[in-house]
Amino acid sequence: MGDSSDRSTAEPLEFREVTKRYPGAAQAAVDGLSLQVPAGEICVLVGPSGCGKTTAMRMVNRMIEITSGDILLGDRSVRDRKPADLRREIGYVIQHVGLFPHWTIGENIATVPRLQGWDKRRIDTRVDELLELIGLPAETRSRFPSQLSGGQRQRVGVARALACDPPVMLMDEPFGAIDPINRERLQNEFLRLQAELRKTIVFVTHDIDEAIKMGDRIAILQEGGKLAQYAPPAELLMYPASRFVEDFVGSDRALKRLALQRVRDIDLWKAAAIRVGTPIAEAQAMIADADVSYAMLVDEAGRPKGWLSDRALAGERVTDDLRSPAHPIVDLDDVLRDALADLLSSETRYGAVVDERGALAGILSLEVIQQFLHAAPAASATGADLLRE
């Protein structure tokens, strides 16, 4: 039996015309599904209930048998594998976790290594590694599932799935039973983990927001198991392929796109950054060169102080007479949605954007955001990118 732990490389996954038809059912559960998941990416299957997303996922590890078509893991068809062997090489996480209540956390995590016949020391080392990876204290290993909180159990579920370092993971609404606050935390944790592990993941959810956040690519399925669209989240939000997709992503899809971008990712306006005592001619030239007709007073370090008044520019040299304070101040790393919220709440048209050192880096305006929304989506704008800093 192949020892999967030494190769931590993810493998690509491909659905080829995969169909599932249950005997006696008029409609196929999954109908001719074709899509490719590049190695190391999260593919989210999303859609209304009854769209066949879970069925599609469960055919990957043959929990459900394929009626026609094929699924390739790497370059091998899953149909050529013995189901139990195949499943040991594929991580599997489900909504209700399904931890074995009669086993300790350590034994639960070691499920697949034990099935693979690892020796005890190697198992112990691996369990410790995984507990650390999911951020649970080492003494958790001797506790039982009933002694853990829902969020902790879900983490253990993920650790169990990762035990043999599988190249592919299947996750069926893994955070569905967790309260919103903890769900957000677990999602972020998982994305950080994934940034490190780079597994190929098939992730099922019914929540479009979760799909947008978690997915490198999103497959929207509609009733009858038909693929409505398969695209990266930003593209999906920008160009919904059909009325169904448009409705499913919701009328606030523009806002959702903003949640996928940082201020630094877009073309900001240039403003005249002027210090006190600058000769007027120089200041005028800078203003003429800028995209904004107002000038920003900055201190020695380039930090914005406020918008200069006409009076400040009336003399020989620039004075510190301000028309309004530099508010709001937006960070380059802020998510666009939050920056827009700042702009709207301070009732100004322009926001000063500052870099890490607090120096003025550009101006954010409603027009800038509008332009972004009409432009083509950036190459790889995903929720995961936002967490990678």
Add this chain to the structure above:
Amino acid sequence: MSTTLAFLGDFGEAIKFIFQERESVSGGVQIGGIPELAGFGATHMIVSIAALAIAAALAIPLALWLGHIGRGDFVATATSNVGRAVPSLALLAFFISFVGLGYTNVIAVLVLLAIPPLITNTYVGVRQVDRDTVDAARGQGMTDLEIVRKIELPLALPSIFGGLRISAVNVVATATIAPLANVQTLGEPIITPQTYGFVGQLGAAIVVAVITLAVDFAFARLQRAVTPEGLKLEEPARRRWFSLPTRRRLESR
């Protein structure tokens, strides 16, 4: 007043019968006392243990499998319905009249009585295992046999031992009427009052009652002992004093 005295008298006599030999009611033979009762007790235990072991070997694997594949609601309900409706005495008499007397037939009757609770409890025990747990086990790559052995069987053990407890008590109780088929268990004095008299009957009844309670208690302890640690933690508040077959859950569906 006299009833009370008579009661004490009967009771005292019965206890004396257990410990001391005496002459039989009809005269001529010595009856009672530890040696004779120990002999009856040994027979009683042998037929009971044999019957329970055979019934367990037949019923538990079958019900585990039925529970695993999820087809057997009908079998589980039907066996326990029929099992309860056929009086043990009628079953024994049926074997006596149609097959004959002797050990084999007594054990066969006891096996038939022991099977229904075992099937029902094992089946229900397996079905009560959280379906998500089984799905997770299969998803991790366990084979059917591994799922049964490592997940379903350990989690069903408390219920299975609940069934063993009911069957053991039934078997030990029913073995009391085995002397009807010429197998001399502790019921011998009960079935042959012409030799043993009422005192012998009462003495035997006391012994049988004590043994059955001991068996019941032992299996209750066993049931607790085989409950996986992780499950005990799940419901610490409600300790089960006595677990009856969980058949009710099948019926109230």
Add this chain to the structure above:
Amino acid sequence: MIGVPLAQLQIQEPGGSDACAAANGFCPGWIVENIDRYWTPLLEHVYLTVVPVLIGFALSLGLAILAHRRRWLTGPIVAISGIFFAIPSVAAFFLLQPITGLGYTTAIVALVSYTLLILFRNITDGLRNVPAETRDAALGQGLTERQVLYRVELPIAVPEIMAGLRIATSTTVGLAALAVFAGAGGLGSEILVDKRFKSNVVVAGGLAVLLAAAFDLLILTLQRFMTPWRRARA
């Protein structure tokens, strides 16, 4: 006091006209001719079933309602009725004889003690399984604790209570066959009259099984009438 007479009578007349019976066969002819002799034992058996189940039910219901209010009583009640349940009925019939004598009283006291555990457990489980929000809603509408019990909890628990009643009844039919050891007759006494005669065993044993089935059907029908809301759904 002398023991129960368990004389081994021969029902079939040796050398009689019925060759089948004489050869100890299974004889429909003999059965038709002699069916009358089973009526009295059958009626005794019905009596030995109905009376203990009714008394047991009344006792269990009372205990269950008591334990529903004072939860701590549940454990001790189950433990004590568990001991009654574990003592073999044959033994119980003799253990009671010094107090209640030979006859119906002994049989009925013993049989009642067997129904207690089954009925008590099912009634308390039934009451406990009433959804908390249903109880809450009832209290919220202004029903008193008492009204909640009688108008909401008990009716909702009917299916489980009836399931317990069915188990208790068929168990009692089976155990009543041993009431012959208490000198209370019943079908068991007919079986013992000639336990080697096939026709006799089949008729007496068969009647007991049929009796259990009949009671089961009766309770099931009763349950359907008592729970119209479940019927409407089905």
